[in-house]
Amino acid sequence: MSRVGVIGIGHGKFGRRSDATVQELAFEAFREALHDAPIPKSEIDATVIGAVPEYHKQRSVAGVIQEYLGLTPTPTWLTEVACASGSAAIRTAWMAIRSGMHKVVAVIGCQKMTELSTPEILALMGRVGEVQWESVFGTTFPAYYAMFANAHMHSYGTTRDQLLQVAVKNHFYGARNPNALFQKPITLEKARASEPVASPFCVYDCCANADGAACVILADEFRARSLGGDRVVWLDGVGCATASMSVLKRPNLTGLPSAEQAARQAYQMAEVSARDIKVAEVHDCFTIAEIMAYEDLGFCEKGQGGRYIEERKPYPDGGGVAVNVDGGLKAKGHPIGATGVSMACEIVKQLRGEAGIRQVSGADVGLTHNVGGIGQYCFVHVFRRN
Amino acid sequence: MFSWFGKVSFVPFSKVQDFAVHLKDGRLMGSRCKSCGYQTFPPRADCPECLSGEFEFVEYTGAGKVFTFSTISAAPTGFEDLVPYTVVVVDLHEGGRLLGWLGASISAEEVRIGMDVQTVPRIDESSEDIKVFYTIERAGTTWGKAPRPTSAEPPASSSPGTRTAVPVTPTR
Numbered sequence: 001m002s003r004v005g006v007i008g009i010g011h012g013k014f015g016r017r018s019d020a021t022v023q024e025l026a027f028e029a030f031r032e033a034l035h036d037a038p039i040p041k042s043e044i045d046a047t048v049i050g051a052v053p054e055y056h057k058q059r060s061v062a063g064v065i066q067e068y069l070g071l072t073p074t075p076t077w078l079t080e081v082a083c084a085s086g087s088a089a090i091r092t093a094w095m096a097i098r099s100g101m102h103k104v105v106a107v108i109g110c111q112k113m114t115e116l117s118t119p120e121i122l123a124l125m126g127r128v129g130e131v132q133w134e135s136v137f138g139t140t141f142p143a144y145y146a147m148f149a150n151a152h153m154h155s156y157g158t159t160r161d162q163l164l165q166v167a168v169k170n171h172f173y174g175a176r177n178p179n180a181l182f183q184k185p186i187t188l189e190k191a192r193a194s195e196p197v198a199s200p201f202c203v204y205d206c207c208a209n210a211d212g213a214a215c216v217i218l219a220d221e222f223r224a225r226s227l228g229g230d231r232v233v234w235l236d237g238v239g240c241a242t243a244s245m246s247v248l249k250r251p252n253l254t255g256l257p258s259a260e261q262a263a264r265q266a267y268q269m270a271e272v273s274a275r276d277i278k279v280a281e282v283h284d285c286f287t288i289a290e291i292m293a294y295e296d297l298g299f300c301e302k303g304q305g306g307r308y309i310e311e312r313k314p315y316p317d318g319g320g321v322a323v324n325v326d327g328g329l330k331a332k333g334h335p336i337g338a339t340g341v342s343m344a345c346e347i348v349k350q351l352r353g354e355a356g357i358r359q360v361s362g363a364d365v366g367l368t369h370n371v372g373g374i375g376q377y378c379f380v381h382v383f384r385r386n
Numbered sequence: 387m388f389s390w391f392g393k394v395s396f397v398p399f400s401k402v403q404d405f406a407v408h409l410k411d412g413r414l415m416g417s418r419c420k421s422c423g424y425q426t427f428p429p430r431a432d433c434p435e436c437l438s439g440e441f442e443f444v445e446y447t448g449a450g451k452v453f454t455f456s457t458i459s460a461a462p463t464g465f466e467d468l469v470p471y472t473v474v475v476v477d478l479h480e481g482g483r484l485l486g487w488l489g490a491s492i493s494a495e496e497v498r499i500g501m502d503v504q505t506v507p508r509i510d511e512s513s514e515d516i517k518v519f520y521t522i523e524r525a526g527t528t529w530g531k532a533p534r535p536t537s538a539e540p541p542a543s544s545s546p547g548t549r550t551a552v553p554v555t556p557t558r
Contacts, residue, residue, distance in 0.1 A: 118460075249483070
């Protein structure tokens with residue numbers, strides 16, 4: 001089977017972007033990706049947009065983006081699976097190329113969230129739980145993950161400090177990523193003292209709503225090889241799985257079954273195992289989410305995620321897999337449609353050896369783990385340098 | 387009618403909307419498929435096993451164990467006046483799980499995973515509209531209409547209004 005290569009990446013500044021519309025944010029990332037890619041704009045024969053519609057006043061954003069990029073009449077379409085919309089866009093672009101229908105596809109993940117107030121976003125996000133039986137009691141997105149955290153702490157003895165050590169790590173790396181929303185490291189003491197959100201979480205357990213966009217350009221094997229040279233990074237494993245909308249129907253609340261299954265599929269397709277992964281971007285929307293990701297992806301045994309961070313394994317040279325060394329959702333901010341594509345940009349940078357002060361040495365195989373909702377959807381993508 | 391259920395309703399209509407009427411009368415109802423007997427909570431009209439659309443309500447005692455919980459300090463639109471409030475997921479002894487508010491008989495500091503609890507139907511008497519919900523209380527808690535074990539057959543007829551509702555706000 002032929003391979004699909006990443007030949008260009010672009011990433012805009014994440015944050016409160018009251019200076020720009022959603023299509024202007026998309027353009028920033030697209031321009032950078034085209035400057036990075038060895039092809040002219042005219043070679044792009046389709047775009048896939050990852051975004052969640054409810055946040056935008058503009059209906060059907062794919063159309064307005066396609067026009068603003070100057071790409072009409074080439075095809076475009078939108079993918080939506082909550083916070084994993086960006087990875088769904090990458091998956092459908094991969095499928096479009098593998099099918100032979102398209103040769104070069106630009107994937108743009110974008111989201112403008114801050115047009116809504118925080119309570120409005122809490123209400124909107126809380127409704128990714130089941131609205132008939134659960135949201136009527138005022139559940140929130142943080143509260144759902146907090147219920148996972150309480151279950152994990154109860155089952156495995158995971159501690160508050162272990163959770164917050166994830167935040168400390170990711171803010172440390174956010175300070176090394178100019179595109180991140182938060183640019184300062186934090187201490188464990190500062191994290192502990194932050195305001196409560198949903199027990200056991202306080203502010204520093206939670207990622208921040210943000211605006212932003214990211215872009216990757218994918219090409220078929222022939223074009224990637226002939227044009228991309230040794231900067232091509234191959235998307236060799238794509239996995240995707242789902243789990244019940246109501247988290248009450250899950251067998252347990254200590255992990256995400258969709259993540260385990262998506263990882264298994266991606267590893268199998270790419271013919272790698274968890275031991276081969278050198279660098280990973282995982283969906284740390286909340287501190288517990290990163291700890292569960294270590295376990296669901298097989299970086300450590302089930303229940304050992306708290307110890308994994310405590311022993312500094314996910315730091316580069318920590319003896320484990322380097323995780324979220326661009327700051328993760330936690331420090332970059334989480335413009336939900338953009339996040340999956342942002343993850344792919346970082347892995348491509350790492351595998352090219354172009355990650356600068358946050359470069360993980362010897363990074364040849366990397367993955368992205370992008371969760372939609374409360375694990376209702378999960379996409380795991382394995383990237384390889386050679 | 388399903389808009390009676392919860393503080394803010396997102397789905398005013400449902401094929402199982404009589405759930406809210408039963409709750410108002412002090413009964414917690416799951417469903418059973420009339421065709422194959424598939425029983426579940428929360429109730430559903432359509433059977434995922436045999437695809438039948440014929441169902442009947444089955445009364446649940448509401449007794450169970452705490453599966454997980456969280457005390458919410460940052461509330462979504464429409465719930466700001468309640469903070470902090472605790473949501474609890476209960477693993478029902480009769481199968482299925484529900485999510486409700488922690489009631490006044492258990493403090494937020496006290497609630498633990500695995501703790502025995504009782505789900506209690508409630509009416510919000512401070513509201514002019516009919517608003518029904520349930521709270522999660524200490525095991526053994528009874529209300530106007532005391533819980534009774536699920537019988538093989540659902541109650542033949544319901545006599546509405548047999549219980550005295552206790553106004554309850556979620557535990558602070």
